[in-house]
Amino acid sequence: MIFGRYPSRDKQDKAIAVSAKKFRSAVGSDTSNGLFGNMALYSRVSGSVGLITLQNPPVNALSAVVRQSLIDLMDRALSEPEVKSVVICGQNGKFCGGADIKEFRSDMTGPPLVPMIDRLELSSKPVVAAIEGVALGGGLELALGCHYRVAHSKTRLGLPEVTLGLLPGAGGTQRLPRLVGIPAALELITTGRHVTAAEALQLGLVDFVTDHNTIEAAVKLALSVAGKSLDSRRISTCKCPRPPYADALFEEAMQRVRRSARGAIAPVACVQAVHAAATLPFARGMEQEKQLMATLFTSGQARALQYQFFAQRAVSRWSTPSGARWDTSKPRPVHKVAVIGLGTMGRGITVALAQAGLSVVAVETHEKQLMEAKRVVSGMLERGAKRLGAPPALDKINYSCEIQAVADVDLVIEAVFEDMVVKKTVFRQLSAICKPGTFLFTNTSGLDIDELAAQTRNPELVVGMHFFAPAHVMKLLEVVYGRRSSSQAVATAMKIGKNMDKISVAVGNCSGFVGNRMLRPYLDQAFFLLEEGATPELVDQALEEFGFAMGVFRMSDLSGLDIGWKVRKAKEMVSKTHQDCRYSPLGDLLCERGRFGQKTGRGWYQYDKPGGRVAKPDPWLHSFLEKYRAQRGFVARRIDHQEVLERCLYALINEGFRILEDRIASGPEDIDVIYVLGYSWPRHRGGPMFYAQMVGLSRILEKLEYYHQLHLDIPSLQPCSLLRKLVANGRPPIHKWVEVIKNPHSHL
Numbered sequence: 101m102i103f104g105r106y107p108s109r110d111k112q113d114k115a116i117a118v119s120a121k122k123f124r125s126a127v128g129s130d131t132s133n134g135l136f137g138n139m140a141l142y143s144r145v146s147g148s149v150g151l152i153t154l155q156n157p158p159v160n161a162l163s164a165v166v167r168q169s170l171i172d173l174m175d176r177a178l179s180e181p182e183v184k185s186v187v188i189c190g191q192n193g194k195f196c197g198g199a200d201i202k203e204f205r206s207d208m209t210g211p212p213l214v215p216m217i218d219r220l221e222l223s224s225k226p227v228v229a230a231i232e233g234v235a236l237g238g239g240l241e242l243a244l245g246c247h248y249r250v251a252h253s254k255t256r257l258g259l260p261e262v263t264l265g266l267l268p269g270a271g272g273t274q275r276l277p278r279l280v281g282i283p284a285a286l287e288l289i290t291t292g293r294h295v296t297a298a299e300a301l302q303l304g305l306v307d308f309v310t311d312h313n314t315i316e317a318a319v320k321l322a323l324s325v326a327g328k329s330l331d332s333r334r335i336s337t338c339k340c341p342r343p344p345y346a347d348a349l350f351e352e353a354m355q356r357v358r359r360s361a362r363g364a365i366a367p368v369a370c371v372q373a374v375h376a377a378a379t380l381p382f383a384r385g386m387e388q389e390k391q392l393m394a395t396l397f398t399s400g401q402a403r404a405l406q407y408q409f410f411a412q413r414a415v416s417r418w419s420t421p422s423g424a425r426w427d428t429s430k431p432r433p434v435h436k437v438a439v440i441g442l443g444t445m446g447r448g449i450t451v452a453l454a455q456a457g458l459s460v461v462a463v464e465t466h467e468k469q470l471m472e473a474k475r476v477v478s479g480m481l482e483r484g485a486k487r488l489g490a491p492p493a494l495d496k497i498n499y500s501c502e503i504q505a506v507a508d509v510d511l512v513i514e515a516v517f518e519d520m521v522v523k524k525t526v527f528r529q530l531s532a533i534c535k536p537g538t539f540l541f542t543n544t545s546g547l548d549i550d551e552l553a554a555q556t557r558n559p560e561l562v563v564g565m566h567f568f569a570p571a572h573v574m575k576l577l578e579v580v581y582g583r584r585s586s587s588q589a590v591a592t593a594m595k596i597g598k599n600m601d602k603i604s605v606a607v608g609n610c611s612g613f614v615g616n617r618m619l620r621p622y623l624d625q626a627f628f629l630l631e632e633g634a635t636p637e638l639v640d641q642a643l644e645e646f647g648f649a650m651g652v653f654r655m656s657d658l659s660g661l662d663i664g665w666k667v668r669k670a671k672e673m674v675s676k677t678h679q680d681c682r683y684s685p686l687g688d689l690l691c692e693r694g695r696f697g698q699k700t701g702r703g704w705y706q707y708d709k710p711g712g713r714v715a716k717p718d719p720w721l722h723s724f725l726e727k728y729r730a731q732r733g734f735v736a737r738r739i740d741h742q743e744v745l746e747r748c749l750y751a752l753i754n755e756g757f758r759i760l761e762d763r764i765a766s767g768p769e770d771i772d773v774i775y776v777l778g779y780s781w782p783r784h785r786g787g788p789m790f791y792a793q794m795v796g797l798s799r800i801l802e803k804l805e806y807y808h809q810l811h812l813d814i815p816s817l818q819p820c821s822l823l824r825k826l827v828a829n830g831r832p833p834i835h836k837w838v839e840v841i842k843n844p845h846s847h848l
């Protein structure tokens with residue numbers, strides 16, 4: 101009966117809106133305080149079911165007003181004798197994205213989540229969560245407080261609080277293990293992984309999954325359970341199932357998070373909270389959860405992670421110094437894309453484009469290499485499809501040895517060698533072959549976009565795309581606009597990035613763009629520290645303890661020392677005499693001896709064989725460094741971790757300020773997103789510019805001044821004028837830096 105009476109989602113939203121209107125007039129609420137812009141709505145369906153709809157676009161986050169409305173509407177449902185059960189759903193096909201993260205930045209007001217969920221669970225009438233779209237964080241915790249959970253098959257569920265530096269502090273750490281068991285709860289809570297509805301059903305997280313109308317299904321269930329005992333449905337009253345090997349499980353989980361979290365405190369607190377669920381009664385477990393949450397909530401790590409969450413969304417609202425903006429620039433539709441050059445990067449880009457549903461023409465000049473690329477790309481697509489449970493997009497790609505095959509595409513991504521001469525030739529060819537209006541994008545990690553654009557008839561169609569390897573996996577894309585790139589070309593590059601599921605950051609054109617430009621002074625400092633007495637092990641240990649996945653030398657062994665050597669040779673840095681500014685030839689000297697890193701079994705470390713992965717300290721390298729110092733007049737001194745961090749990181753941050761000053765990045769968020777997603781900067785430290793704010797701009801300035809005085813031949817240690825200006829302006833918070841950049845006379 102309910103199915104026949106139930107309207108489509110559209111109609112249903114209209115019905116909800118109508119009942120909301122009636123409800124507003126019934127309760128006589130004041131709309132002037134914005135209450136009804138963010139609230140929950142109430143209606144009665146099928147005679148005896150109270151339907152509460154969360155309404156707080158875009159993700160129905162549980163803001164203070166939503167929480168208050170939910171409490172009021174639950175009271176209403178409980179007080180109406182005709183109502184026998186309740187369904188909670190979210191408007192616009194999204195159940196709930198969790199607590200309102202914006203509220204975490206200010207003093208929290210409104211009713212807290214924990215007692216609200218406890219009251220819900222205590223309800224004498226059954227409450228069913230109708231979960232569509234997402235049930236994340238506090239949203240899933242709300243659903244765990246309900247007595248039944250019905251999910252749409254396309255829903256994603258999870259407790260991602262750990263990614264925001266928190267734990268599921270609205271009872272999630274106590275209810276989830278009771279519902280799905282300790283192993284699954286530990287995994288979900290410490291990783292923040294989202295699960296599909298199918299997996300949720302398998303775990304017992306939801307009771308029922310539907311491909312059809314979720315609210316209909318939830319209402320049907322609510323009708324069927326009305327009046328039945330709820331004793332076994334209140335998760336807080338259930339005993340947490342404790343496997344016999346629980347102690348070993350917790351031990352293993354703690355070791356795992358300590359290893360992978362590299363100094364992040366939230367995953368450790370998550371394990372502790374689940375341990376409390378396994379060992380304490382519910383109420384005491386909740387106390388433990390609350391205490392752990394309080395510590396995390398005020399930590400710098402939570403602030404850093406929440407800053408990064410918003411920064412990753414803010415970068416899509418790009419702008420350029422010439423006034424082009426995301427909201428006034430329309431991307432052109434793109435259906436067919438060509439990739440030129442099927443080396444490692446070209447293959448990854450081809451896969452990413454095909455997976456995004458675009459038709460791709462993949463071009464490689466030699467038949468043999470083309471066939472090899474086809475084999476590898478097909479394998480990558482097949483493995484990806486297996487993971488996603490979808491068919492591989494093999495038929496999206498046409499392979500060709502002829503550059504003429506790109507004549508009718510809408511966009512070309514050139515991915516040939518990182519060599520200006522080769523790229524210029526390709527761009528001249530493309531400009532002649534492609535149909536008018538074709539966008540010509542280049543995958544480069546630092547070459548001059550304007551110089552390439554000058555080879556074409558339409559430089560406004562040229563944009564840089566700096567992909568990170570592996571290109572089909574890495575989330576980051578630097579979209580580099582040149583002096584003449586049109587706003588439409590930039591908007592189209594940003595859109596293509598989004599289609600490929602990347603986080604794209606629009607940046608200006610300069611050598612190395614943002615990421616690699618900042619890397620230069622960081623690498624230089626690491627070399628200088630070796631000259632002054634450090635070892636690769638000492639430098640790497642300091643950086644890894646800070647939170648980097650790999651120190652600079654281990655990383656450079658992994659990516660290959662010869663790559664940087666080639667670039668330095670092309671820039672004639674290797675052959676030049678460096679009189680005014682210090683240059684360390686250490687990397688070049690290693691390359692001259694054939695030590696290219698892991699691939700040759702020798703680099704800054706030694707490996708058991710070429711291609712080996714386990715880095716071991718190399719006595720040869722140590723004695724080489726000693727001889728080098730003696731020959732060049734360096735007297736080895738004791739260098740500690742603090743100096744390593746200050747020299748390497750502050751030099752990198754100083755370059756970040758220069759980049760902001762030069763308007764290469766439009767704000768500190770751009771730099772921080774690039775560094776976290778592309779250069780493994782520890783996420784819980786927010787990014788280099790956020791870290792600078794945490795350390796204190798005055799301290800960074802003071803330390804840079806100190807080191808620059810000691811090393812006047814290292815210009816990158818000279819504090820840049822923007823940093824001085826920010827300190828002179830009273831060290832404004834990071835979101836106000838842009839005001840100082842735009843208005844040099846600003847006193848805020």
Ligand SMILES: CCC/C=C/C(=O)SCCNC(=O)CCNC(=O)[C@H](O)C(C)(C)COP(=O)([O-])OP(=O)([O-])OC[C@H]1O[C@@H](n2cnc3c(N)ncnc32)[C@H](O)[C@@H]1OP(=O)([O-])[O-]
Pocket residue numbers: 158159161197198199200201202213234236237238239260261264266267268269270410413414
């Ligand atoms: C009390 C302790 C216990 C509980 C703790 C928690 O629940 S912690 C929370 C645990 N929950 C999470 O960690 C979930 C966090 N959210 C997500 O993972 C994703 O947003 C999504 C999967 C919900 C939707 O993905 P999608 O690609 O469709 O969309 P999108 O990602 O582009 O977002 C659209 C807009 O919504 C905004 N916004 C989103 N969520 C929230 C929020 N909770 N709050 C506020 N705002 C939020 C977002 O900033 C953006 O705003 P903009 O830039 O347009 O002004």
